[in-house]
Amino acid sequence: MSASEITPYSPPKDIVIIGAGIIGCTSAYYLSRHPLLSSPTTPIKITILEAGDIAGGASGKAGGLVAKWAYPKELVDASFAEHVKLAKEHGGAERWGWRMVACGEWRGRVGGSGKKGKTPKGAGEHGVLPEDLDWVESEATEAYEPMAEDGETAQVHPYLFTASMLALAQEKGVKLVEGRATSIQYTPSEDTKDRYVSGVKYVDTNGVDGFLPVDTIILSAGPWTPTLLPQAPISGHRAHSITIRPSHPVSAYALFTSFTYPIGTRTRTATPEIYARPNNEVYACAPGDDEPLPKGTKDVLVDEKVCDQLVKDVGVMSKRLRDGEVTARQACYLPNVNSGPRGCPIVGRVEGVGGLVVAAGHTCWGICNAPGTAKAISELVMDGEITCANLSRLAPRNFF
Ligand SMILES: Cc1cc2nc3c(=O)[nH]c(=O)nc-3n(C[C@H](O)[C@H](O)[C@H](O)COP(=O)(O)OP(=O)(O)OC[C@H]3O[C@@H](n4cnc5c(N)ncnc54)[C@H](O)[C@@H]3O)c2cc1C
Structure with a gap:
């Protein structure tokens, strides 16, 4: 036995x-x-x-x-x-801030001519955007696609x-x-x-x-x-995130974004995930990197340059985030199998x-x-x- x-x-x-x-x-x-x-x-x-x-x-x-x-x-x-x-x-x-949230994929081009994408259910005065998603730059929007039906995503x-x-x-x-x-x-x-x-x-x-x-x-x-x-067979994968108190309250959306904007003669593509939270907080995280796993959570290094870039990226696609106050700059390790x-x-x-x-x-x-x-x-x-x-x-x- x-x-x-x-x-x-x-x-x-x-x-x-x-x-x-x-x-x-x-x-x-x-x-x-x-x-x-x-x-x-x-x-x-x-x-x-x-x-x-x-x-x-x-x-x-x-x-x-x-x-x-x-x-x-x-x-x-x-x-x-x-x-x-x-x-x-x-x-x-x-x-603990439990609530249902809308979830969608937002694609955009800031500083270029926005192409109109597929019009989702609920799209209103902001072109391809749902009417209550009023905190992203509507003129930069190329497409918005809901990722799930109502009631399928919470936070x-x-x-x-x-x-x-x-x-x-x-x-x-x-x-x-x-x-x-x-x-x-x-x-x-x-x-x-x-x-x-x-x-x-x-x-x-x-x-x-x-x-x-x-x-x-x-x-x-x-x-x-x-x-x-x-x-x-588990390893750690570092990822940075920030929280922002926006200048004005934002509606309950979790956005998986992908957008471009010009920096000098180059074009940057950014892909932050941006989640509105209750109590006037917005969370955003950047893609991960290969920094080795440290001894413990207190030894995790925060690369300020990555946080600065994230602040800039989210500010480009939303004035309310650009004008908001950054309340946390942090990093942690995702457990991968x-x-x-x-x-x-x-x-x-x-x-x-x-x-x-x-x-x-x-x-x-x-x-x-x-x-x-x-x-x-x-x-x-x-x-x-x-x-x-x-x-x-x-x-x-x-x-x-
Ligand atoms: C940027 C980012 C965004 C994410 N967003 C989401 C999301 O929106 N939704 C979702 O479902 N998931 C999300 N995740 C994934 C989620 O955060 C993790 O899967 C989850 O937190 C893992 O929890 P855990 O308790 O296994 O590990 P951890 O949170 O890492 O906790 C492990 C704990 O063990 C302790 N520990 C380690 N070694 C020892 C030891 N020897 N003795 C005593 N204590 C020890 C550590 O100090 C730590 O506190 C996200 C992850 C990242 C990185």
Whole structure:
């Protein structure tokens, strides 16, 4: 019998979640709501270990789009309805900026003669633009195409969502330990080649060594996952973003843009993604680069030149952004998966290692797919199997 096929299933007693990004914090939330936790006969300890700040990586610096048309489908289907439920139960609109948003592709040419594109449904006085999309330069617009039907795209503020998930989990007894996990400890099986997790060594924020005994580990360290599980084929891809307080409020649109504008004798093509948020904030991000992954979220380098260019680009296509105030200039690392089923994160038990569960590599849809991932993880850990979705494609054995 392999360690990953232990029968009968016995509930965990000591769970440690490594990484307080959106995947770790949302997993803590779902575990803390599991019925087993309120059973007086089965005390279960849940600890979340974080090396830097809560949501200090991509989870606090992402755009926050939540889409029915995202991927992979099995995880999206499990996640969208959970986002709706969480927002309803905990006042997500006020607490983490949950709302439905229109989403479209905008193409333009600034400083040239705009060609009229296909007129979308709802197009109004701004030519090819929908009537309420009044904050982009209408005369520069070449085309606007909606990317989804109404009701298929929503958004959250990713930092506020992640921090709320953790706070709600802490209300139910989840403990936060501030420290960097340095290694996972294993105990060999007496009769097979398998091993079982037995502890996590860590260094706290004062540099003091610590140890947490465990029977279950949820490894949700985003792009840093291979530092603790080298065989996980995950890498980090740096991306810059800014936030702007526009000069006048902007309507609820998430825009995937592509536009050109002249710089001297040259023409620049820019492709920022620009998301209006509630509370008069606009988020924009630039394409990624190959800067190597640093030790932790606090060591991420922000290239001011990239942020300056992003400020300039978005200002070219929108006067309200040009006249607005830049409120954040930041960078973070997208967790990419380098092998296995395309576009899929790694979610499930590691074969041959009892008690080790991976939930990492969510690429560009980790905000969208966190609730489905977390619900599935809580079922796997507490009940022994995932029933909310068929996530067999995402099982670690398909990746390493
Ligand atoms: C520019 C950009 C825009 C994006 N926009 C969207 C979007 O609109 N919608 C969407 O769905 N997704 C989006 N994403 C993707 C999304 O941000 C990620 O998929 C998601 O945040 C990954 O979450 P995570 O918890 O796995 O990783 P992370 O957020 O990286 O969290 C991992 C955590 O683990 C901690 N950690 C690492 N090593 C250790 C250790 N040894 N011990 C303890 N703690 C450790 C880190 O400090 C970190 O806090 C975007 C990503 C980027 C880069």
